[in-house]
Amino acid sequence: SLWIERTTLTLTHSLPGISRWFEVERRELVEVSPLENAIQVVENKNQELRTLISQYQHKQMHGNINLLSMCLNGVIDAAVNGGIARYQEAFFDKDYITKHPGDAEKITQLKELMQEQVHVLGVGLAVHEKFVHPEMRPLHKKLIDQFQMMRSSLYHNSRNGGWEALLEVENEILKLFLLW
Numbered sequence: 001s002l003w004i005e006r007t008t009l010t011l012t013h014s015l016p017g018i019s020r021w022f023e024v025e026r027r028e029l030v031e032v033s034p035l036e037n038a039i040q041v042v043e044n045k046n047q048e049l050r051t052l053i054s055q056y057q058h059k060q061m062h063g064n065i066n067l068l069s070m071c072l073n074g075v076i077d078a079a080v081n082g083g084i085a086r087y088q089e090a091f092f093d094k095d096y097i098t099k100h101p102g103d104a105e106k107i108t109q110l111k112e113l114m115q116e117q118v119h120v121l122g123v124g125l126a127v128h129e130k131f132v133h134p135e136m137r138p139l140h141k142k143l144i145d146q147f148q149m150m151r152s153s154l155y156h157n158s159r160n161g162g163w164e165a166l167l168e169v170e171n172e173i174l175k176l177f178l179l180w
Helices: 034-057 066-076 084-091 094-099 101-131 134-157 162-179
Strands: 004-011 024-032
Touching (some): 034 084, 034 101, 094 101
């Protein structure tokens, strides 16, 4: 039930400028529902992960894998807000779906984004496996174990058959890179 207010200010002049301040020409306030916020958060995190993974795959990030490790760990072991498991509890609950029939399309969009995130995390872990320093292997093992628990939890708590096919694909990806 946490709604977010986003305020956009339009100024009389563009920033940066010669003055320390400019007059506000227009102010626009938009309220974002918790479900819409969840969609935006998962979508943004997926994009961040894809960008980071791509940089490591194309050797744009050299040597230091810490940024990828922290990003993967933050999503897989989401200690701060509980991650996508909390979204699942909040928005995939039968009571919520019954009380908010108008949100069906957004709920489907969130499910698809969560499925995408599981796939992106699988690819990210595969890339992490290739570049992780031997001293960081225990962290990688922890990430793999937690990722498998996260996927299983999502699969078992979802009534959507799409998760089963996704789970099989992710298992194959992990097997290939763990054997590599």
